[in-house]
Amino acid sequence: MPSSVPRHWRENIKRYRLLGTKCVSCGTIHYPRRTVCPSCKAREMEEYQFKGSGKIYSYTIIRSPPEGYEFCKPYAAALIELEEGEIITAQLTDCNFDDLEIGLPVESVIRRMFAYGESGIIVYGYKFRPILPRM
Amino acid sequence: MQDVAIVGVGCTPVGEPWDKSLREIAVDSTWNALDDAGTDEVDGLVVGNMSSGNFIDQESLGSLIADYGGLGNISAFKVEGACGSAGAAFKAGVMAVASGYHDVVCVTGVEKMTDVVGNSATKILANACDREYEAIHGVTFVGLNAMIMKRYMHDYKVTREQISTFPVNSHKNGVKNPNAMFRREISLDTVLNSPMVADPLTVMDCAPICDGAASVILTTRERAREFTDTPVFIKGCSVKVDTIGVHDRATVTSMAATKAAAKDAFAQAKMEPKDIQTAELHDAFSIMGVIGLEDLGFVAAGKGAKFAADGEIAIGGKLPCCTMGGLKARGHPVGATGVYQIVELAKNIRGDGVIDVENGIAQNIGGTGSTVSVAILGRDD
Numbered sequence: 001m002p003s004s005v006p007r008h009w010r011e012n013i014k015r016y017r018l019l020g021t022k023c024v025s026c027g028t029i030h031y032p033r034r035t036v037c038p039s040c041k042a043r044e045m046e047e048y049q050f051k052g053s054g055k056i057y058s059y060t061i062i063r064s065p066p067e068g069y070e071f072c073k074p075y076a077a078a079l080i081e082l083e084e085g086e087i088i089t090a091q092l093t094d095c096n097f098d099d100l101e102i103g104l105p106v107e108s109v110i111r112r113m114f115a116y117g118e119s120g121i122i123v124y125g126y127k128f129r130p131i132l133p134r135m
Numbered sequence: 136m137q138d139v140a141i142v143g144v145g146c147t148p149v150g151e152p153w154d155k156s157l158r159e160i161a162v163d164s165t166w167n168a169l170d171d172a173g174t175d176e177v178d179g180l181v182v183g184n185m186s187s188g189n190f191i192d193q194e195s196l197g198s199l200i201a202d203y204g205g206l207g208n209i210s211a212f213k214v215e216g217a218c219g220s221a222g223a224a225f226k227a228g229v230m231a232v233a234s235g236y237h238d239v240v241c242v243t244g245v246e247k248m249t250d251v252v253g254n255s256a257t258k259i260l261a262n263a264c265d266r267e268y269e270a271i272h273g274v275t276f277v278g279l280n281a282m283i284m285k286r287y288m289h290d291y292k293v294t295r296e297q298i299s300t301f302p303v304n305s306h307k308n309g310v311k312n313p314n315a316m317f318r319r320e321i322s323l324d325t326v327l328n329s330p331m332v333a334d335p336l337t338v339m340d341c342a343p344i345c346d347g348a349a350s351v352i353l354t355t356r357e358r359a360r361e362f363t364d365t366p367v368f369i370k371g372c373s374v375k376v377d378t379i380g381v382h383d384r385a386t387v388t389s390m391a392a393t394k395a396a397a398k399d400a401f402a403q404a405k406m407e408p409k410d411i412q413t414a415e416l417h418d419a420f421s422i423m424g425v426i427g428l429e430d431l432g433f434v435a436a437g438k439g440a441k442f443a444a445d446g447e448i449a450i451g452g453k454l455p456c457c458t459m460g461g462l463k464a465r466g467h468p469v470g471a472t473g474v475y476q477i478v479e480l481a482k483n484i485r486g487d488g489v490i491d492v493e494n495g496i497a498q499n500i501g502g503t504g505s506t507v508s509v510a511i512l513g514r515d516d
Contacts, residue, residue, distance in 0.1 A: 011267065032267070032268045032380075038378075038383075057286065057387075058282040058283070058285045058286035058289070058387065059282060059285060060278050060281035060282050060285060060333045060334050060335075060336075061331070061333065061334045062273060062274065062275055062278045062333050063330075063331055063332060063333065063334075064253075064254075064257060064275065064277065064332045064333070065254065065257070065273055065275065066254055066257040066258035066261050066270070066273065066275055067254045067255050067257065067258040068258065068273075069273035070254065072273070075273060077272060077273065077274045077278050077282070078282070079282055079286075079381065079382055079387070086382075087382040087383070088268070088382050089265075089268060089269045089272055089274055089279075089380065089381070089382050090272050091272050091273055091274075102285070102286070102289050113271065113272065113273070114271075114273065123271070125271070125272070127272075
């Protein structure tokens with residue numbers, strides 16, 4: 001896999017902070033961010049900060065990973081329905097596979113996603129975990 | 136717009152032909168179809184292919200196949216729509232003839248997947264979904280379909296056992312197809328107890344990684360009889376898209392692109408689902424066959440698995456599906472699959488297939504339903 005710095009650098013802040021867009025015209029929110037609103041075709045967007053909590057909409061356990069992801073196999077992946085209503089794709093972490101179920105509340109954390117080999121860049125981003133008890 | 140007919144079909148056996156390159160299988164299949172049509176001339180070649188650049192470091196397939204096929208300075212180019220590439224290429228070929236731009240067009244779908252090893256193929260296949268927001272999370276293509284299946288089972292209270300009758304049916308039908316990769320029956324227990332790839336999909340719920348090429352020769356109604364006594368006509372043909380990411384859809388348990396393409400194709404054909412006699416569904420994963428039945432309008436949402444489990448998709452049932460093995464048993468050389476479906480459907484209609492029908496439908500899916508083509512074929516009216 002060729003290592004590309006700009007490809008990840010330009011996405012970093014949005015990935016770390018779950019920054020999406022909100023259509024100025026119709027108010028629809030999007031993650032990933034968009035430049036054209038699929039609901040009303042308007043092209044004026046403002047930044048929208050997602051809170052980072054949600055629940056599992058569906059999930060699976062990946063036992064046969066693609067090249068570059070072997071280091072963490074097997075791992076759980078999910079469609080997460082965010083509190084704001086958007087659904088996004090992410091890995092689940094810090095969890096027992098047997099505890100997973102549709103509807104389980106989860107929260108986002110920053111984790112290593114993959115690395116371009118031993119000497120390449122490391123790509124970080126969000127994963128989700130079952131919500132930890134708060135003090 | 137002119138009516139378009141299929142006057143020649145051809146393909147290579149699906150499998151792992153390590154002694155043959157992409158250009159060799161593509162040329163073999165193209166000439167099989169030309170021989171079948173009794174001609175050695177076409178004025179256009181449309182190539183369906185998903186990812187030759189990643190699988191074998193080769194692009195410019197229009198030139199490559201026309202060149203090594205000895206077809207001369209014709210119009211030739213590649214059409215891409217992930218695993219739906221061949222269905223999209225077929226539509227491009229139909230449009231070329233229907234519009235009058237070309238008289239005789241060959242559509243060849245080809246994929247050479249086995250020159251790379253397993254996890255590289257898994258990575259390349261994940262290019263069919265959103266690399267930046269799905270695949271980057273390590274979600275495989277099987278994984279996305281597994282999540283669709285998990286949600287489907289949750290919403291409709293359907294069991295794995297019912298859904299997994301699809302591969303059992305496809306394997307049974309593959310036995311009779313000399314070009315199928317797997318020509319042996321499997322039991323439901325085999326599917327359920329095979330190693331898990333991405334829960335709840337086992338390896339026997341998933342179509343294999345393989346090589347293959349398939350071709351059809353298209354011409355106008357006016358010229359069809361020059362080539363064959365049994366032309367098969369394109370009654371309807373449509374390609375529609377949906378969001379690239381599964382996460383951006385209003386529902387993950389049905390495909391808006393299939394519904395839109397089916398609506399379009401049925402309107403062109405002036406037909407309804409009840410008129411259709413056989414279906415080549417895109418059963419790359421068991422759940423895709425089930426959802427295909429529903430989105431094409433054969434059964435209501437949530438009823439596809441029961442319809443299959445009741446034996447209605449078997450040869451002899453209400454709607455024989457995947458009659459030559461489907462993606463699961465014939466094999467799924469991704470960018471070639473859509474043309475294999477057309478070849479098999481055309482054979483069934485013209486009389487040298489495995490069932491006797493007057494018409495049928497083919498559905499080819501790219502990505503997780505991001506690009507879907509639907510074609511309705513039939514005998515002359």
